[in-house]
Amino acid sequence: MLAQDGDHPLILIRPAFERKIALVETIGEQVVVRASASLPLPHFLIHLAKASLTGLEGLSGIPGSVGGAIAMNAGSFGTTIGDRIRQVSLWHKGREHSFLRDKLTFGYRSFVHPFSCPEQSDALSIITSAEFVLTRGERKKIFAAMAGYTQRKRATQPVCAKSAGCVFKNPAGEYAGRLLEACGLKGKTRGGVGFSTLHANFLLNLQKGSAKDALWLLRYARDAVESAFGIALELEVRVVPCLQT
Ligand SMILES: Cc1cc2nc3c(=O)[nH]c(=O)nc-3n(C[C@H](O)[C@H](O)[C@H](O)COP(=O)(O)OP(=O)(O)OC[C@H]3O[C@@H](n4cnc5c(N)ncnc54)[C@H](O)[C@@H]3O)c2cc1C
Known part of the structure; x- marks a missing residue:
């Protein structure tokens, strides 16, 4: 977020209500596990x-909580x-609701559920937990x-620096980082902010x-990429507007 x-x-709201991981059921080689949303993703x-x-190890190195990763469909x-999600539980208007997979839509850095309604501030929903379907594997591997x-x-990637991760989404069949780097944005700064010298996104x-x-x-980076490649980059980072004075 920016x-x-x-x-x-x-x-x-910091949804640090509980940090639990529980085995829900085993179906052959598949194991269903429930995790609290406030659990740090690396701990999970x-x-x-x-x-x-096995099933989620590709997310290694992504910071944040399980709930944040679901809200952003981190990948x-x-x-x-x-x-790997089978069910998500959400707190909405004073009680908890659970939705199975067929009521949920996961897109590129997006998660849509039956209460999703970005225009309505009273539509606040907080992910409380989720069930994941994992497969038995070899611990060492x-x-x-x-x-x-x-x-x-x-x-x-500058994993230890102060950042919100990648700022632009990758356009279809391309990498935003490659386009930004080709426009000379690696290391470009303004005031106390700058694109990483390691990864331009x-x-x-x-x-x-x-x-x-x-x-x-x-804005500068988006204009540079659009004029060089004709590609309009879309923001991945969520901009939180402030009160207009
Ligand atoms: C170094 C670095 C590397 C990264 N690499 C990747 C990567 O490879 N792939 C990738 O996808 N992302 C990557 N990210 C971004 C990362 O996915 C997000 O920062 C993180 O998943 C968001 O989790 P968070 O708990 O920090 O949520 P926040 O940043 O606090 O919130 C993000 C959004 O989710 C919402 N949200 C958070 N928790 C909940 C909840 N419980 N219920 C409802 N909504 C909620 C917030 O309102 C906000 O809109 C990276 C970030 C960094 C800093």
Whole structure:
């Protein structure tokens, strides 16, 4: 998320109600596991690996919570979290509702459920937990795959810097990072904000960066890619508008 500079008439909710992982059922080689939304995604992945359950190791190295990963349908190395979801529970208007897969739509960094309605502020829904279908695998192989993915991420992405991950979505059949790099945006800065020198699709808060500078750079980058390649990049990072004064 990228919050605009200024006043935000918002209540921030940190859904840290519980951090549980539970076995729901076993169906042959498949195992259904329920995880709380507030669980850090890396902890969940380590738990699955320890239990010799395969299917989500491609998400290794992605920070954030299980709930945040579902809300964004986080994905990496050919795996998206939505691929393994059987059911999602949401808190909405004072009670919890559960929806099976056929009522949920996972797209590229998007998750749509029966209460999704971005225009209505009273439509607030909080993911509380989800059920995942995993497959039995070999513990050693799962840990090795996770280590490999994490290493690849560390080598190509500024994983320890202050960023919100990739700022633009990859256009069909292309990589936003490649297009941005070709336009000379790797390392381009404005104020305290700049595109990473390691990966051009990561915008970093280098030193007390402002959203004003970040948004300027995003517009500049989008215009550069559009004039060079005729491709209009779409934002992956969610911009949170502030109160207009
Ligand atoms: C170094 C780095 C690498 C990354 N690499 C990848 C990658 O390879 N692939 C990828 O897909 N992403 C990547 N990301 C982005 C990452 O997916 C998101 O930052 C993370 O999944 C969001 O989880 P969060 O808990 O931090 O959510 P936040 O950033 O806090 O929130 C993100 C959105 O989800 C909503 N949300 C969060 N929790 C809930 C909930 N419980 N219920 C309802 N809505 C909720 C928020 O309202 C917000 O709109 C990367 C980020 C970084 C910093």
